[in-house]
Amino acid sequence: MKRSAVTSNATTPKPESLAASALLRAFEQSREGILVTDSNNHIVTVNEAFCRLSGYSPEDLIGQNPRILASGRTSRSLYAAMRHALDSRDYWEGEVWNKHKDGSNYPRHLKISVLRDPDGHFQGHVANYIETDASVEVADRLTYLAYHDPLTNLPNRLAFELQLAQSLRACERTNQQLALMLIDLDNFKNVNDTLGHQIGDQLLQSVAQRLRECVRASDLVARIGGDEFVVVLPEIESPLTAARVASKIQSNLVDSHLITDHVLYATPSIGISLYPLDGRDPGTLLRNADTAMYFAKSAGRNNHQFYTARMNEAAGERLEMENELRQAVAGISPTSSEFSLHFQPQIETTTGRVLGVEALLRWDSPKLGSIPPIRFIPIAEETGLIQPLGDWVIWETCRLIRSMKAQGITGIRVAINISAQQLRHENLILLIRGALACYDLTPQDIELEVTESTAMDKPELTLSILDQLAAMDVMLAIDDFGTGYSSLAYLKHLPIKRLKLDRSFVQDLETDANDAAICSATIALGHSLGLELVAEGVETEAQRDFLARLGCDMLQGYLFSRPMPFEATVAYLKAHLPLNG
Ligand code: C2E
Ligand code: CA
Ligand code: CA
Secondary structure, eight states, X not given: OOOOSSOOOSSSOOHHHXXXXXXXXXXXXXSSEEEEEOTTSOEEEEOHHHHHHHOOOHXXXXXXXXXXXXXXXXXXXXXXXXXXXXXXXXXXXXXXXXXXXXXXXXXXEEEEEEEEOTTOOEEXXXXXXXXXXXXXXXXXXXXXXXXXXXXXXXXXXXXXXXXXXXXXXXXXXXXXXXXXXXXXXXXXXXXXXXXXXXXXHHHHHHHHXXXXXXXXXXXXXXXXXXXXXXXXXXXXXXXXXXXXXXXXXXXXXXXXXXXXXXXXXXXXXXXXXEEXXXXXXXXXXXXXXXXXXXXXXXXXXXXXXXXXXXXXXXXXXXXXXXXXXXXXXXXXXXXXOSEXXXXXXXXXXXXOOEEEEEEEEEEEETTTEEEXXXXXXXXXXXXXXXXXXXXXHHHHHHHHHXXXXXXXXXXXXXXXXXXXXXXXXXXXXXXXXXXXXXXXXXXXXXXXXXXXXXXXXXXXXXXXHHHHHHHXXXXXXXXXXXXXXXOXXXXXXXXXXXXXXXXXXXXXXXXXHHHHHHHHHHHHHHHHTTOEEEEOOOOSHHHHHHHHHTTOOEEOSTTTOOOEEHHHHHHHHHHHHHHHO
16 A cells, blocks of 8 residues: 555544545445454454344354354355365355354355455455345355256266365375276266167266265265266375275176166276376376276276376377378278288088178288287277278278189178268268179178167167168178167167177186076077077187077187188188088
8 A cells, every 4th residue: 555645643634544444434334244354264353234144243253263154055066166266366256055143044145355465465355245035046056056967966077176176275285195086987878879868867867876875975976077977085095095986886886777677787987096196286187087097998898997107108109009090091002001801701500601701900000010900990980080991991892802703702791890980971872882883793792790889879870871771782780799788679670680799798608607698598589580690709619519509590700710811711711612512
């Protein structure tokens, strides 16, 4: 404050003290309740209106923490928002519920400003309270909605961010660790796509409920996206606590959920980052938890992973692979390609005859070496590269079928894997027609495999495309069957001929009674729908015999042959075709 140049004398009060007394009167006579705290958050003064509004006398209040006015009805997230606004802007305004001395709760419109001395040092707060009417109920509801997810009633992303920032400050002060868990549900999209949003919503509610049950009341559980949840464990002693909670969440979520008459599963993939080890600010912690979650997913779902710096290296490797893949796809030409096709025979169970082969894509990168498709196909799908790459697979397959025929091999159907994006592209029908015509092939020369989840996604569009393909007489198979949530009613409407039983069920056929039961039920069910069953990944004679007993129509797997390059395939077929004759 600037010093006045007017010197004091006995009769004229200093302008400063005039102002001060006016201020004092304004304070005392204001109709707004005013409360002032010091830098230790102790009440230093209150005005008359405040005493009237709260029922307390100045003696009751002075020296106390304003906490004694809290009703317990105002949400934690609102307090977090308040603290955040005060920290960042020195000001907050909103509706709160306070407790009257007589115990009743009353709504107030509250404005808080931070008091600072001329040098900017924190000196306390001044709070103005105004009586509000019943409309505060509405305001209250709006505040609630701003910080909560209406579906699950969990705090939403905004509330999560505010509370995480606040918990981090607390951990910094107390020198303790914090764990941030990012939880993504496995296969949730399948449920939503196959059974509809209403069922999906109920599943999310059920998951939210279970997550809440897994943690202490002081831990935060929030929903920050479709099927993404976070759990914040503040002030933990060691990462072991986080591991324990993650295991508890897994075992709690692994039990099925009964939603209307559906038995559903929603296992979690959990990524965990720790403060201060993996980051000190919300952004870094969330990013690292996300990286860890991504690893949990690729480690086979229903598991948790702690973030490690190594994961970022791996993310760098992934980026490198993406770049290499981009160049490889751009470099495809009629005469050369880093890509090639291998073929794996499909055997008729009862006769042992070879009825077809499946075309499987291979990538030999000059820089990265030979990369298995489970590593590069997902990247191709994420980046859209699967479109040109998939087109190439179709053209190349047709070219090689022509070459096979030229070498006297006939009556072999070649199965082509089609990814979700290819199936939805309006071009697919034209492309297949064009490639068949170009190499003078018939629709019976090929078969298209679409995965179960692809077939169940966007049912109407999928059905119309599959119908057009079937109308062309192209045989359609559902790949990886048993891994999704196909509904029988829907399956009946698809123009498919074959189900390919996923390898994971065949693998444990002899040891896992559950898998054996799934295999036999699927085969029986498929047959009752008039479908042919193909078992993938048959490696042992015991598996073959078991599947034969169940009446599985076709078998494919290392027991018969690994996927082979084209030349070897031709030799294999030539050797086996006499058997076919
Ligand atoms: P998929 O369509 O389920 O293909 C079967 C996979 O199982 C192949 O792996 C095959 O080599 C493997 N396999 C076959 N028999 C056995 C066995 O007895 N034991 C074991 N352990 N594995 C067996 P591959 O070639 O590594 O392909 C992996 C996946 O990559 C394929 O799974 C498919 O989803 C995808 N893929 C491959 N080629 C293409 C393609 O041209 N287009 C698209 N969109 N996806 C492709
Ligand atoms: Ca396949
Ligand atoms: Ca498969």
